[in-house]
Amino acid sequence: MYSALMSTSERLIEATRELLWERGYVGTSPRAVQQAAGAGQGSMYHHFAGKPDLALAAIRRTSEEMGAAAEAVLGGEGTAYARIEAYLLRERDVLRGCPVGRLTMDPEVIADPVLRAPVDEALGRLRARLAEVVREGLDSGELSASLDADEIAATVVSTVQGGYVLARATGSRAPFDSAVRGLLSLLTPRTAAG
């Protein structure tokens, strides 16, 4: 149930975002969305053509938010390494996982090009933005010249996404934190062996 100060269509989108995050597309029913939004059957189908249409609105917003949150950290001050570190260490509700990455495990999202598009774009942009920062680190000599920017960007995003998997499996954020620390230790410039 959301604030009465929000329009019905807003409440429907926000309720859908929450449910998609927690239960995925397959596990989210229009009925559950309506109840969470405090809206009737008729309202939902007045504002949206159906479940896929409502889900699309919700996914688009979540994807945009993810991009903004990443940019807030990656576009900040500091060295390339510091910004990558800030991205990896930024506050997260680890056990809830990533609201965007989560959708990639949903067969009906992946099967529908329209629903998959915002997911693909959000993760693609994140990788591209991280690759830029890595390139800065390569140019400045902060990171080993033997590294490939696109590859490292993919590794960074994968570590985060996979960290969620490990955390949810154990029911604790510990493995997520371990994975991140492990990656940071690998990225740390070593001027000499050992």
Added chain:
Amino acid sequence: MYSALMSTSERLIEATRELLWERGYVGTSPRAVQQAAGAGQGSMYHHFAGKPDLALAAIRRTSEEMGAAAEAVLGGEGTAYARIEAYLLRERDVLRGCPVGRLTMDPEVIADPVLRAPVDEALGRLRARLAEVVREGLDSGELSASLDADEIAATVVSTVQGGYVLARATGSRAPFDSAVRGLLSLLTPRTAAG
């Protein structure tokens, strides 16, 4: 539909494994399992108490299989680095993702301690086994002494699990391969800067 040479209960388990992999627990109905297994309603409820019971049998088997597949590579010949590399590069149906890791995104699996247990065990054992190999690499001087075995193990597993997420988002295995190559480039012993 599975071979008539398999018992009904076997066919039910195998069909469930396939459907859990593709559609998850929430998205898999007893009805769909029965059709895929070529078994009737009555047969399924004769052999299994219900959907959770059948899913448990399927998840246990998948988790065991994952452990065996990992051990086949990690317990093989070669240096620590070579075995980690072999694990990361081993043949995978990348776009299908990990049949175990996938379940961590399922709210009903995570909410049920009995269903979550085999998932937790499989990924926990994998991390522990990888940590052993990393320790060998640290002892032999193959890997930088500044690294922590448990952390690196978590990073390795996370990269794989997260790589699936990126691959499924784009519809291509390319980002998975990038993430793995990136991790390998970070793990590669560098005796001097650059």
Added chain:
DNA sequence: GTCTATAGAACGATAGAC
């Protein structure tokens, strides 16, 4: 814009004949 009523199908499970 929102409501209630209704629809046909699928959900997960049980009962009881064979």
Added chain:
DNA sequence: GTCTATCGTTCTATAGAC
């Protein structure tokens, strides 16, 4: 062990009154 019949609920959506 397997079958068909049935159950009450939920799914996603449409219709039509207000």
